[in-house]
Amino acid sequence: xxxxxxxxxxxxxxxxxxxxxxxxxxxxxxxxxxxxxxxxxxxxxxxxxxxxxxxxxxxxxxxxxxxxxxxxxxxxxxxxxxxxxxxxxxxxxxxxxxxxxxxxxxxxxxxxxxxxxxxxxxxxxxxxxxxxxxxxxxxxxxxxxxxxxxxxxxxxxxxxxxxxxxxxxxxxxxxxxxxxxxxxxxxxxxxxxxxxxxxxxxxxxxxxxxxxxxxxxxxxxxxxxxxxxxxxxxxxxxxxxxxxxxxxxxxxxxxxxxxxxxxxxxxxxxxxx
Numbered sequence: 001x002x003x004x005x006x007x008x009x010x011x012x013x014x015x016x017x018x019x020x021x022x023x024x025x026x027x028x029x030x031x032x033x034x035x036x037x038x039x040x041x042x043x044x045x046x047x048x049x050x051x052x053x054x055x056x057x058x059x060x061x062x063x064x065x066x067x068x069x070x071x072x073x074x075x076x077x078x079x080x081x082x083x084x085x086x087x088x089x090x091x092x093x094x095x096x097x098x099x100x101x102x103x104x105x106x107x108x109x110x111x112x113x114x115x116x117x118x119x120x121x122x123x124x125x126x127x128x129x130x131x132x133x134x135x136x137x138x139x140x141x142x143x144x145x146x147x148x149x150x151x152x153x154x155x156x157x158x159x160x161x162x163x164x165x166x167x168x169x170x171x172x173x174x175x176x177x178x179x180x181x182x183x184x185x186x187x188x189x190x191x192x193x194x195x196x197x198x199x200x201x202x203x204x205x206x207x208x209x210x211x212x213x214x215x216x217x218x219x220x221x222x223x224x225x226x227x228x229x230x231x232x233x234x235x236x237x238x239x240x241x242x243x244x245x246x247x248x249x250x251x252x253x254x255x256x257x258x259x260x261x262x263x264x265x266x267x268x269x270x271x272x273x
Contacts, residue, residue: 131155138266145254148246164258165249172210173241173249176203180238184231196229204237212241 133155144151144160151157162174179199186192203212204222218236225233253259 131159133159136160136262136266138263138270141259141263141266144259148250151250151253152242160258160262161245161249161253164253164256165245167256167258168249168252170249172203172212173245175210176212176234177238177241177245179203180234183234186231192231193229196226196233199234200226204234212237213244214240 136154136156140154140156144157151161158174158178162171165171165174176199179195179202183192183195183199186195200222202208202210204214204219205211214237218240221236222233
C-alpha cells in the first residue's frame with residue numbers, strides 16, 4: 001500500500017465499506033456474510049489484495065443470476081440456442097431444425113400428392129368403359145359384316161366387338177383405341193398431359209399387364225414426345241392397333257358365337273314383328 005497516498009487509502013476503505021449493489025441478488029445470509037467479510041478486510045493492511053477476488057466473485061454471481069433468470073423465463077420444453085423454434089409448430093418451413101412430421105412443408109407436399117392422386121383417379125374413371133347405346137337394328141348388324149369401319153363407327157358395334165375381344169384376352173386393344181379417341185377431344189393442356197401419362201402407364205409401358213403390341217419405332221416416337229405430349233401423341237400407335245384388330249380379330253369376330261347369336265336374335269324379332 002506504500003504506493004497509495006493516505007487520502008487514496010481512506011477513499012478506498014470508505015468505498016469497500018459501503019453495501020454492494022449486487023448483494024440484493026444474493027440470499028440474505030450470504031449477503032450478510034459478504035458485508036461482514038468486507039468490513040473485516042478493510043481493517044487489515046492486506047485488504048486491497050482481496051478486493052479483486054471479491055469483485056470477480058461478484059461478477060460471476062451476477063452472470064449466473066442473469067442466466068438463471070433467463071432460463072426461468074423460457075417456455076418449458078424449449079431447446080437452448082433455438083429461440084422461437086418451439087413457437088413455430090406446424091408453421092415451420094422445410095429448413096426447420098426439428099424436421100418433424102408436423103412441418104408445414106411436408107403437410108403441403110402431402111396434400112399436393114393427394115390432390116394429384118385424386119385427379120389421376122378421376123381421369124382414369126373418365127376413360128371409356130362400356131358405352132351406352134341403343135339396341136342395334138338388324139340392318140346395322142348386317143352392315144358390320146361388310147367392313148370393319150362399319151363395326152367401329154357405332155357404339156353398339158364397339159361394345160359387341162369388345163365383348164368378343166374379352167373372350168380372347170385382348171380387350172386392351174379396344175380400350176387403348178377408345179382412350180386415344182377420348183384424348184383427341186381434349187383441349188386443356190394439363191388434362192392432356194395427365195391423360196397421356198395414364199394411357200402410357202396403362203397401355204404403352206412394358207411394366208403394365210395391359211400393354212398393347214407396338215413396334216419399336218412407334219415406341220421410340222412416343223417416348224420422345226412424352227416430354228411435352230399433345231392430344232395426337234398416340235396417333236401412330238392407335239392406327240397400328242386399329243390395323244391389328246382389323247386383320248387379326250375382326251375375321252374371327254364375324255365367325256364367333258357373339259356375332260351369330262346377336263344376328264339370330266334380331267332376325268327372330270323382325271320375323272315376329
